[in-house]
Amino acid sequence: MRHSCIFAAVSMTTLVLSGCGLEDTGPSAFNPATNVDLTFSSFNLENTEVAPDNLGNTRFWNFYRGIQPEADDSDDLDTTSEIRNHIEVFIRATPTDAGTSYDSVRNPLDLMNQVLASGEVTNFQEGKRYISQRIADGVAGTYNSRGNGAQIRFTDQSAVIAILPLNDQLWIYPTLDWRYLPDGPEGSDLDNKVYRTIQYVSRSVEEEEQAAQPELVSVLAGSRFDANSFMTLGYSPTEFATADYLSRNHGGIELRQDFIDENTDTLFIKNDESEVITLDRYPGYGLGDNSPDCLRVELDYNMDLVRIFASNGEPARIDDPDSTDGQDTIPNPANCTYQEDADAITSWTTVPVAGR
Numbered sequence: 001m002r003h004s005c006i007f008a009a010v011s012m013t014t015l016v017l018s019g020c021g022l023e024d025t026g027p028s029a030f031n032p033a034t035n036v037d038l039t040f041s042s043f044n045l046e047n048t049e050v051a052p053d054n055l056g057n058t059r060f061w062n063f064y065r066g067i068q069p070e071a072d073d074s075d076d077l078d079t080t081s082e083i084r085n086h087i088e089v090f091i092r093a094t095p096t097d098a099g100t101s102y103d104s105v106r107n108p109l110d111l112m113n114q115v116l117a118s119g120e121v122t123n124f125q126e127g128k129r130y131i132s133q134r135i136a137d138g139v140a141g142t143y144n145s146r147g148n149g150a151q152i153r154f155t156d157q158s159a160v161i162a163i164l165p166l167n168d169q170l171w172i173y174p175t176l177d178w179r180y181l182p183d184g185p186e187g188s189d190l191d192n193k194v195y196r197t198i199q200y201v202s203r204s205v206e207e208e209e210q211a212a213q214p215e216l217v218s219v220l221a222g223s224r225f226d227a228n229s230f231m232t233l234g235y236s237p238t239e240f241a242t243a244d245y246l247s248r249n250h251g252g253i254e255l256r257q258d259f260i261d262e263n264t265d266t267l268f269i270k271n272d273e274s275e276v277i278t279l280d281r282y283p284g285y286g287l288g289d290n291s292p293d294c295l296r297v298e299l300d301y302n303m304d305l306v307r308i309f310a311s312n313g314e315p316a317r318i319d320d321p322d323s324t325d326g327q328d329t330i331p332n333p334a335n336c337t338y339q340e341d342a343d344a345i346t347s348w349t350t351v352p353v354a355g356r
Contacts, residue, residue, distance in 0.1 A: 011238045024139040031121060032126045033145040033176070036152045043111055043156045043171070055102065056355075057117070058110040059221075059233055059243055059255065060091055062180050063265040065101050066353040067306050075281045076348045079308070083297060084271065084276050089215050090253055093175075108171045108200035109219045111154065119233045127178055128232040131194060135227045142179040152176055165212040167202045175199035180227060194225040194236070215247040221338040250274075263302050263356060268337070269295040279310060282346045294336035301356040307344040311336040 047054045055061055064084060069076040087093065091110065094103035116124055127143035134141030145152055152173040152213050159169040177197040184190040200219045221243040225236045241257045250273025258264050272293040279285045279292075292312040299306050314335040320328040330337045 007045050031142055031148050032130050032150070033122070033143050033148040033150045033264055034085050034123050035150050036121060036123050036298070037155075037216075038121070038153070039096050039155045039157055040111075040114070040139070042158050043168075044104050044106045045110055046133055055105065058332045059113070059241075059293075060087055060093070060105075062301075062353050063087075063255065063257075063267065063299055064093070065299070066265070066301065066350055066356070067304075068100050068351045070349045070351050071302070076346070078110045078281070079346070083267070086250070086271075087253065087267075089247060089250050092214070092216075107216060107219070108154075108173070109198060111171070112173065112176075112198050113235075115154075117233075117235050119333050124176075124230065127176075130231075131178045131180050132230060132232050135194070135230060136181050140179070140181055140183075142177070144175070144177045144179070145173070146175045146177070150189050163328050165209065165214065166205055167213045167216075170203060170295070171200060172197065172203065173200050178308040180230075182227070192227040193239075194230050196223045197221070204241065210248070213248070215250060216247055219246075240282060245311075259356075263300070265299045265301070266335060267297040267299075269297070271295075277308070279308075279345055285310075286347050292336070296336045296339075299350065301353060304350045305347060306350055307341060307345055307347040309339045310352065311339065 043059065045054055051224075061228075064087060067080050067083060073253070081099065084095065084099070088095065088102075090107065094104045094105040095102050114270075115121060116128075119125055130143060130199060131141055154171040156169055156171075175197055176199075178194060180194050181190075182192055184193065198219070198221045200216075202213065202217050205213060211355050220256040221241070224239045226239060229237045238257070239260045241259075242254065242318065244252065244254045246252045251269070251273065253270065254268040256266045256268070258266075275290040276297065279290050292310040292313045294309075294314065294316075296308070296309040297306065311334055314332055316332060316335050316337060317329040318332045319326065320330045333339065
């Protein structure tokens with residue numbers, strides 16, 4: 001995947017930093033986070049002549065394209081379409097005419113990733129340089145907006161002019177956090193890693209205005225980077241990433257991405273109130289309904305293979321039968337999270353995705 005240092009669909013001439021009535025919290029000696037208040041021409045992200053690979057750095061770019069079946073099987077094609085339609089609810093992707101990719105997105109996580117990579121925001125750059133210096137010194141360090149009481153606020157100028165709903169005009173991020181842990185988290189064998197957390201939460205509105213708001217309610221995303229590859233400009237190579245999205249009416253989704261070990265993307269669909277995938281189109285599906293409480297779509301890039309797993313009424317953990325301590329539990333192999341390859345409801349060979 002190529003790295004672009006510029007975020008397009010965001011006019012640099014309309015980028016406004018700092019001030020705007022916010023109280024200046026000021027950096028601490030060990031945490032340089034301060035208020036950031038930006039105004040954009042638009043929150044929409046798309047490829048442009050200036051940044052032709054803008055979309056290539058969005059979170060679902062590989063998965064959305066990568067689940068495309070290689071064979072012309074109507075059941076698998078229909079399932080692929082249902083998965084993509086569901087993803088579009090959360091990332092507000094506009095699909096291409098062919099439907100196998102998208103040509104724009106509008107969501108807080110992808111926008112923040114583009115902003116961080118651009119190098120145009122002074123305080124974000126200060127934070128990354130601070131982390132980079134701590135890496136050079138071999139000493140733990142943290143940039144945390146919440147810890148300093150700093151507010152990150154993005155405003156869409158075109159949405160304000162068009163008088164769109166509040167959560168189309170204004171995106172606020174309660175947390176932006178980088179932390180370098182030379183010795184790794186307690187109980188982990190990982191060392192010399194950088195961890196990043198991004199949190200977005202929609203604004204509360206009056207009851208009569210709720211129906212007009214965008215579907216997305218919140219996003220919590222985490223990424224892990226090798227400290228030796230951490231970059232202060234552009235996109236640092238990611239080892240592992242998660243993103244958990246919550247909507248108003250369509251439940252939630254979680255994407256887990258492993259870039260170094262298994263080279264997989266795994267999508268968990270959390271919506272047992274309504275059908276997302278018509279699972280009973282596949283022979284042998286025996287749960288009795290199309291809205292299980294655990295639904296997992298796994299894309300293996302090394303094998304060019306999609307597998308779908310589902311379970312209903314199976315807890316994620318169960319009592320450990322080999323322990324006399326009633327508090328000891330183990331992963332439940334019947335839960336879709338822990339099912340083996342042979343338990344898949346269906347699988348299909350996919351069109352290869354370059355870069356993974």
